[in-house]
Amino acid sequence: MVGVWPFVGRVDEIAEIRAAACARTKAGLLIAGPAGVGKSRLLREACADRDVVPVQATRAGAELAVLEYLSLGEPVGLATLIALTSAEACEAVEEAQLASVLRDGRRTQIRLAHPIYGEVIRASCPVLRARRRQAELAAVTKTYGHRRREDVMRIAAWRLESGTATEPGPLLTAAALAYAVSDLSLALRLAEAAVAAGGGLDATLTLAQFRIWSAQPRRPPPHSPSPTWRTPTSSSAPATP
Secondary structure, three states, X not given: OOOOOOOOOOHHHXXXXXXXXXXXXXXXXOOOXXXXXXXXXXXXXXXXXXXXXXXXXXXXXXXXHHHHHHHHHOOEEHHHHHHHOXXXXXXXXXXXXXXXXXXXXXXXXXXXXXXXXXXXXXXXXXXXXXXXXXXXXXXXXXXOOOOOHHHHHHHHHHHHXXXXXXXXXXXXXXXXXXXXXXXXXXXXXXXXHHHHOOOHHHHHXXXXXXXXXXXXXXXOOOOOOOOOOOOOOXXXXXXXX
């Protein structure tokens, strides 16, 4: 059986990523390059050192759940996060300087202290658990109110990722909002999901419009047969009197 190839070289790049992870003054680090050159592998290797990114080495239970929710949906409202975990777990994560609390208008939000923390947590979170976390984020966020347009889009996106997007109406509403803020990629995905959920003519027309505006080649809607075209022949043409 073929295993994982050993990682060789990139010593300077790994040192720079680790220095950025340890520096509280840096908001993030951009790793750029063509597809397939190993950007994700480089990040995983750099973050493998628990002394650099001590996210999971010291967290468990409700505290790890806080970090997983944040990695999949930050920023998350404090009330939502407390309902999903506990006030004590949120406080412990903040005291460990793994997350930051900020005010956003009348809301109190929590986000991870460094973007690399999110990369580490998402990379090690099992797929089914991540889907369950996103479904829970959608359900609790809706319960606690979703008055902003980004709330509607995030709830729909979480449901899409968790496989729980079954109502075409909210998907279409979120698709229109995503298009309004120029997130055409999300708008297309939400409109496609609305068609698959049985959104009917409205969903089909919305998806067609988004595809025209994005200059993407037209594809058959999910679960629908490809159209077949017949060119009239002399034998099938109506007789001329």
